[in-house]
Amino acid sequence: MDIFERRESQVRGYCRAYPTVFASAQNARLVDEKGRSYIDFFAGAGVLNFGHNNPRMKTALVDYINNDGVAHSLDMYTAAKARFLERFEEVVLEPRGMPHRLQFTGPTGTNAVEAALKLARKVTGRKTIVAFTDGFHGMTLGSLACTGNGLHRAAAGVSLDHVLRVPFDGYLGEGVDTLEALRRALRDPSSGLTPPAAFILETVQAEGGVNVASEQWLHRVQQLAHEHGSLLIVDDIQVSGGRTGGYFSFDGMGLDPDLICLAKGIGGYGTAMAVLLIKPEHDQWAPGEHTGTFRGQGLSFVAGTEALSYFEDPAFSEEVCRKGERTDERLRAMVEKHAGRDFALRSKGMIHGLDLGDGALASAVSKHAFEGGLIVAPCGPGGRVMKVIAPLTIPDGDLEQGLSILEQAVDTAVSA
Template sequence: MTVFERYESNVRGYSRTWPVVFDKALNAKQWDVDGNEYIDFFSGAGVLNFGHNNPKLRKAMIDYLEAEGVTHSLDMHSRSKEQFIERFVNTILKPRKMDYKLQFTGPTGTNVVEAALKLARKVTGRRDVVAFTDGFHGMTLGALACTGNQKFHQAAGVDLNNVIRVPFDGYLGEGVDTLEPLRRALEDTSSGINPPAAFILETIQAEGGINLATKEWLQAVAKLAKDYGSLLIVDDIQAAVGRTGYYFSFENLGIEPDLICLAKGIGGYGIPMGVLLIKPELDQWEPGEHTGTFRGQNLSFVAGTAALDYFENDEFLSEVRRKGEFTEERLVKIVEAAKVDIELRGTGMIHGLDMGTGEKAAAVVAKAFEQNLIIPTCGPSGRVVKVMPPLTIEDELLIEGLDRLEKVIISL
C-alpha cells in the first residue's frame, strides 16, 4: 500500500473504504493480491452490469485486437462504431418505437451531461436549467452545478450558476406536490423566474440515496417542461442498461425525454463510453461544435455491441426482474429483523438501506468488508447502504452476499 499512500493523490476515496490491493475479478467476485475472495455488491458504481471480465465481451475485444481493428478514431467512421449504432438502433430503439440520434461524447457520464446541457441551451436560447435536490449529474462544472452535493460544490472553486433547484419527488414528504411553487412562478410574469432551457433529472437518484420518482410526478415534470418550451433531459447513466429490469429506467413511466444521457454500463466491459440520445429535430449542432479526444472508443463499441446480445429478447431482463424481486424480499426481512430503524428503497437490482446516519451506514460497510462483501454508501452524508450487484450474478452468490449483509445488520 505504500506506493499509493506516497504517490497517489489524497483525492482517492473508495480505496480508503476497501483498503486492499485487488488483483483479479470474475463476474461478481474479486480477489486481492493475497488471494482473499470478495463478493461484489458495488459493480463499479453501475459500470459492470455484466460483471467483471465477462467472457463473451472479453472474447469480442480480443478477437478485434487480434484482427488489428482500429482502437482510436475520434469521430471518424469506423466499422466497430457502425456495428454498434446498427445494433443499438435495431435492438434497443426500434423495438421500443424510439427515434433518436446518437452523439458519442467524451467517455464519462459527466461529458454526456455537459453535452446535453449545452445543446439544450443552444436549441432554446435560454440559460437556466431546473435540477433537483439530491441529484447527481457529474463533477465537471456544468454538470456539477446541477448536482446537489454541497461538498462537491465547495471543491469547484468558482460560482456554479444558472440552475433553479427544485425539491425532488418525496423530498417534502409523501403526497406533497414539489412542482407547485415552480409552476406558479412560471405562470407569474413578475416572479423573476424565466422559463428554463431544460429540466434535468434521474428517475432513480442513485448517488442521491436511491430515491424513486413516481410515474405521476415524472409525467407532471414532462408536462411542465413541454408547457414552457423546455427540454426534458433524463440522466439515465446509472439506472439504465437493464439495472431496473428494463433497458431504460423510464420505459414504463409514461415519459418521452428529449435528451437521454447514457454511460457507465453501456460500454459493457467497464471500458468507458458516453452516449447522448437526441431527438432528431433537436440535433442542431454545427460540425465540431462539441468535441472530445476520446469520443471514438472502438473497444467500447465492440464490447457494447456484444453486450446488446443480452437484450435481443426479454429473457435476460426477466431474470433481472426475478433477481430484483428476490433481493427486495430478502431485504424486507433483513429490515424487519434489524434492531435499528432502516428504510428500504429501490427497484430491480438497485436498492438502498437508509440507516439514518452516515456513521451507521459506514459501520455496515466496514463490517461487511470484514465479511468479504464489497458494498458502498450513497445519499446525504453517506447514510444509505447501496445494494447493486452485477445483473449477471449467480443466484447462489447473490444469496451468500445477502446472507453476509444480514449478519452485519443484525449485529448492529
C-alpha cells in the same frame, strides 16, 4: 500498498473503505493479491452490469484486437462504430419508436451531461436548468452545478450558476406535489422566474440515496417542461442498461425525453463510452462544435455491441426482476428485524437503497461487510444509505451469500 500512499493523490476515496489490492475479477467476484475473494455489490458504481470480465465480451474483444481492429478513431467512421450504431438502432431505438440520434461524447458520464446542458441552452437560447435535490450528474462545472452534494459542490472553487434547485419527488413527504410552487411561478409573469432551458433528472437517484420517482411525477415534470418550451433531459447514466429491468429506467412509462444521457454500463466491459441521445429536431450542433478526443473507442464499441445482445432475450429482464425481488425480500427482512431503528428500503429492479438513517452506522456496516468479504458502498445524504447494485449477471449463490454478509454486518454494527 506503499506506492499508493506515496504517489497517489489524497483525493482517492473508495480504496480507503476497501484497503486491499485487487488482482483479478470474474462476474460478481473480486480477488485480492492475497487470494481473498470478495462478492461485489458495487459493480463499479453501475458500470459492470454484465459482471467483471464478461466471457462473451472478452472473446469479442480479444478477436477484435487480434484482427488489428481500430482501437481509437476520434469521431471518424469505423466498422466497429457502424456495428454498434446498427445494433443500438435495432435493439433499443426501433422497438421503442425512438427517432433519437447518438452523439458520442468524451467517455465519462459527466461528458454526456455537459453536452446535454450545452445543447439545451443552445436550442432554447435560455440559461437556467432545473435540477433536483439530491441529484447527481457529475463533477465538471456544468454537471456539478446540477449536482446537489455539498462536499462536491464546495470543491468547485467558483460559483455554480444558472441552476434552479427544486425538491425531488418525495422530498417534502408523501403526497406533497413538489412541483406546485414552480408550476405557479412559471405561469406568473411577475414571479421573477423565466422559463428554463431544460429540466434534468434521474428517474432513480442513485448516488442521492436510491430515491425512486413515481411515474406520475415524471409525467408532471415532462408536462411542465413542455408547457414552457423547456427540454426534458433524463440522466439515465447509472440506472439504464437493464438495471431496473428494461433497457431504459423509464421503459413502459410512456415518457418522451428530448435528451437522454447514457454512460457507465453502455461500454459493456468497463470499457468507457458515453452517449447523448438527441431528438432530431434538437440536433442543432454545427459540425465539430462540441468535441473531445476519446469519442471513438473501438474496444467500447465492440464490448458495447455485445452488451446489447442481452436485451434481445426477454429472459434477461425477467431474471433481473426475479433477483431484484429476492434482494428486496431479504433487505426488507433486515428492516423488519431492526424495526425499532426506523430503517427504510427503496428499490427498483436491481438497485436497492437500505436507508439506515445514520452515516456513521452505514460506514460501520460497509467496514464489517468488507471484513466479511463483501464490497458494498454507502450513498445518499451524509452517506446513510447502503446501495446494493450487484452485477445483473450475479449467480444466485453469490447474491444470497452477499446478502447474508450484509445482514451480519448490519447486526454487528447495530449491536456495537
